[in-house]
Amino acid sequence: MNRRTRLWLVAAGGGGLAVLLVAACLELPAFGGASHPYGDRAVRASLSRHTANTIASVNFDQRAYDTLGEMTILFAAVLGCVVLLRQTRDEHRARPEPEEVAPPVRRYALVVLPVALLTGLYVIAHGQLSPGGGFQGGVVAATALHLLYLGADYRALERIRPVGRYEVGDAVAASAYVITGLACLIGGTAFLANTVLPYGTFNTLSSGGTVPLLNAAIGMEVACAVVVLLARFLDQAVEIEEESGK
């Protein structure tokens, strides 16, 4: 197939897609209307279970099974990354060289690291009350640890980051989600059904039944997964070198 034919093919496909999209958009409900059938039902369900943040209720209660799937996708993606980016036989590790960092930047990293870690934990713990939740907080907490690479050097990060333990933590958190689901099945009505725990007082940390537990599991899973993922990328970019002559 020559270049001209390929271009025509792309133009035909793109044109068809554009026509369909425009046709679909013309039939959409108007922007910012007052009728929200799904939203009204989701809010009602979340309020009946004392969950202040409706999004958390949708993610970890009404559609908790979806979140299990999403967590599995992240888990599988990180697993694939670990396998693909492992150190192969024709590669060796070079010791990373220390980096000279300006003192203000280093001090900033050392001060902001615990603050960012605490903020990540805060976002995880208040997932059912305010915007945020396990995923967002987990990413913030994992990012906080990598300030040590940015503000110092890779050797400093390696001293406080035993990757093996984070891999175990990732698996433990993923299992914790499934085990909570099974507990709901045994003690309640169905897999991941939020009927086991009391719903608590509205707008407090213990409200929402199993939502805070699932939030915490996801937070730990995401934080560990991001740390492991970045560890593989950092290893490749900083330490692992191909043997010369290959």
Place this chain on the structure above:
Amino acid sequence: MADAVIVVALLLVAGSATAAVAVRDPVRQALVLAVLGVALAVLFTVLQAPDVALSQLAVGSVLTPLLLLLTVRKVKRRGQRKGREQ
């Protein structure tokens, strides 16, 4: 007039997304992508979706640039090594 801030956020997203496609060098693309992440977060906020905005901020501000730049560094190092051996 009431939706001025929504229009501004939409224009910022459209502009930065177009720029992210138009810029060709991966390093500069990562910079535009970081700005696109911030613009998207603002758009989600003005559309009253703070949870999605928080996800976008968490992932787009540090994680994506770091993964991209580490990959660029790895590829460049391999290129340098190949260049030295030839």
Place this chain on the structure above:
Amino acid sequence: MSPRTALLALAEILAWWAALTVLWLVLISTVDTLELAVGAGAAGAAAVAARAARRAVSGP
């Protein structure tokens, strides 16, 4: 570890813990017992991380 270094380590962690607990109290909107307990725990974890990071950069 001599008693002196142990005491210094404890002081460093306690100082971070106190500062981070205050920060947690600033971040939250309503205070109750559970909130305080979770905040103290999270601040403790972050304080240990702060000391570990400081030691990783500048030695013990």
Place this chain on the structure above:
Amino acid sequence: MNGWTLTAALVLGGGVGATLWGVATGPLRRRVVAQNLSTALACPALLLLSQGYDRPSYVDLALVLALLGPVGTLVFARLLSGELAGDPPRAQGVTWAAAGLGAAVVLALCVAVGPGRAMAKLLVVGALLVGGNLVASRALSGGFREVSRG
């Protein structure tokens, strides 16, 4: 639409729009400065939106951006230190202007919410924002010595 959201729209359109132009064109040293400024300006805008919509929990967004925005700039400063060493960015003026805008927005919001826990939270966000962006700007202009790897 009230004064807060209108100001946010102005900051977004004028400030972040300008940084978008800066990040998409020109030499690398201008682009990294523009990236730093984009977070330094978007964070006050998020604070203004939180006040404009009267949703105190939206301050969490600004808090996360004030923490992670400068860290994102540190990523670029760290991993592009080689490219930036020969041609370091000089942007004292605009950096301080953005820091001043952030401080002014935080102070205005503090006056609006009155003393209390919410005000302390705003001050924390403001301190992280201004301090973080000044440090990130410092890191861009020679915060990292060029090394072969590390």
